[in-house]
Amino acid sequence: MPASHLPTPDFSKNMTLIGHSDQGGRPDGVQLMVNKGYAYTGHMFSKGFSVIDVRDPRNPIAVEYIAAPPNTWNIHLQTYGDLLLVINAKDMFASAEFQDEKAYYTGQIGKKVGTASGAVTERDWTAGMSVYDISTPGKPRKIGFMPVNGGGIHRIWYTGGRYAYASALLDGFTDYIFITIDMSDPANPVEAGRYWLPGMNEAAGEVPASDRRAGLHHATVSGDTAYGAWRDAGLVIIDVKDPTKPALKLHKNWSPPFNGGTHNCLMLPDRDLLVVADEAVLDNYEDGFKPIWLFDMRDPGNPISISTFPEPAEADYRSKGGHFGPHNIYENRPDGFVSSELIFATYQNAGVRVFDIRNPYRPEEVGAFVPPEPARLVDRRPNRKKVIQNCDVYVDKTGLVYTNDYNGGLYILEFKG
Template identity: 70%
Template structure:
C-alpha cells in the first residue's frame, strides 16, 4: 500500500490495510479470492488480473490475461483449481451504448443484433473460458464453451458438476438462464435453458412488458435444486432445477413498477429461511429512483414475502455527488470465503462499501462503512463520466478480510471492526 494513499471520505468500523492499482489497471468488476490471490475482471482494461494478496498489507500484481478482441471478461468465478471467465461483446466499447442509459433501458439482443440470427457480423468472442488455477498466479486456459450470440454475462459456480450462467443467445431479446455440464472442464457444454415467455423472438414470441424495461437475467444464485434468479427489470425468478436439463418455474415476482427495477442479486440464507435481494442503481443521480436491498421471508419457497429494506447511506449527499448512488452488488457467501447469514457486505457505488446486520431481519442496521477518496485517474472512457469512486464488488475471505474493487480506484483490502 502506498503511504500516499488518500484518507477515506468516510470510514466507520472498516480500516484500510492494503491497496493495489492492479498493475496499472485499476478498474475492476467481479472479484474472487483463491488461495491467497485476488482475481478480478476488468471493465475497461479488457481481460482479467491476478493480485497476490497473501500479504494483505502489501498486495502485488501477479498476472494479467488479455481478452480476445472486442470482448470483455468482466465476470468470473473460482472454485478450487478452476476459474470460469465470461466472454461477451464489450458492450461499453460499443457506439450503441456510448450513453450507458441505452444499455440499461434496451433489450440488448435487439441492439446488438443477436435476436435475429445472422443480422450482424460477429467480431467478438462469445462463451465461457475455463482456466486451471492450481497456481492462481499462472492461469492456464484448458477449455472453452462457445455460444452463438452476444456471449455470457455472469456465472454461478462453486465446484462440482454444474455451472449456471446468463447468456445472450441468437434469437433471444436478452440474457436467459442456462445450465452447464462441467463434468469435463476441458469441454463444458450447455444442457438446459429457461427464459421468460416473450424473450424468444426467433420462436415467434413477443414481449408483453413495457418498452424501456430490460427483461434479461443478470445471474442466479443456486441453493440445492433451486435457482434464485435476478432478472433485472423483471424482478426475481425462482426456478426448480432438480432436472438440470429442464428448469421449471416456481415463482416469478416483480415489484417494478412501482419500484425502479434492476434486480441484481438474490441471495438465499437457507438456515434462516430468508432471501436478501438487491436492486442495482444503474443511472446517475438516482434518475432510476431510489434502489433498495430487500429482506424476504422465504419459509415458503413459492411465496417469498418482503419484510424489510436496508437503510440508505445518508451521511453525505451522494445523490448529488456524481456517478451512480445506490446498491450494486453484495457478497454472496462463497463456500471458500466467509459464510454469514447475519452480516451482509455490499457495495453502494459512489457511497463505497457497507456492512449490515440482519440479526433482526425486520430491522437491518448498518454496522460499518468505507467510502474511498476520489480515484487518482478516470479509467472509464465513456463520455460524461465523473471522476468519483464507483465501488463495484466485494469478497470476504474466511478470516473476515474484506476485498473490494472499483471501476476506477483499484483494489482495497479492509479489516472489519464491527
C-alpha cells in the first residue's frame, strides 16, 4: 500500500508504519507468525487462516486463505522451518453461551461447554491440530492431523525438533491442560505426555480449589523447562526434560490479590529473567490493572518479582472502550528477532509497545504505535465498540515489527528506537 494511503495512527513514538493489509478482506487476526517472507495469521471471526506475502513489507499481498471446519476456529498457529501447525477447537465466540465474553474468561471452561463431565454429546466442531507443509512458501499443503477428545487445542509452542507443546481442553478436565506432542512423523503427530494442576481432573474425582478460570493458556519452552501461563492460577513451571513425563517444578500465583488472566511467559536465560504478561480480558477496565511482570530467576525455586512495566498513559485508555492492558508479548522466536533487552507487547486499545529492560528494576517504554479506529467491525458479537484491539506482535530478524488486530488488519512497522 503506498505510503500516502496508509492509515494515520492515533499515536506513535519511535515507530513508523510502512505497510498495511486487510488480509484479503478478512482484517481480523489473532496469532501471527512470519516465515520465509510470508505472514500467517489465524482469524477470530472470519474463520480459518490467511497467508500474506510480506517479502515487500511496503506492499503486503494476501495470497491464500484456508477455511476452518464448521463450528471450529483456527485462531492460533505456529511456523518453523517447513511446518505450519494450526489449532482446531470449538469456536467459542460463535457459541451462544459466550456472546458475553465475560462468561468465557470466568469460571471453568470445561464445565461450561460440557466436556468436563461428558454432558455434551453432540460435537459439531473439529478438535485437534492440523499440520501443513510450507516448503513452498505461501502455499500450505495439509499433511497430517492429530485429533483430541474434547473442546480442542488452544495454543501451541513449536520451534523445531521432535516435540511440540500445547494447551488442550480434553474430556474429563475442568479447563485446558498441558500436553506434549511427538512430531517425529509430522504426518502423524501423537500426544506424548500431559500435566495438569491438582483438582482439574474431574473424571478422576478431583475437585478444583476454586471456581476461578484455572486453565493453561500456553507454555513457552526454554531448555528443559516449560513456563506455563495458567490464567487465574498464575505461573506453572514444568520440567520437560522427558517430554513423555512432564512434572511440576514450581507453581506461583499472585491472583488474588492481583487480578489474574496470566497469558504468556518469556524466559531470558542469559539474564536469569522471566517476563510474564497478565491479559486484560474485560471491557472498560472492568478487570482492573493487569501488569507485565519481570521476575528475577537466579534462584529457580524462588522467583522474585522485581518490577512491572509502565502502563501506557498518553491517553485515557481506561475509558476508551474495549480491552485496555496487555494481551501478548513477542516470544523471541529463534527464527525471528531475539533480544534480552527489548520486549515487544500488545496492549489492545493502546496498540503495540516496546520496552527497554536493560535496567530490569526500571523498565522504560521506548516505542509505541496505536492504530486508528478500524474501518469496520468484523467482530459480530453484540455490544462491541469500534476501537482498535491490537492482538499479537511478531518481530523478524531484520527488526521489522508485525502486529494485528481483531478488526483492523496487519500493520508492518519500523522501530526507530
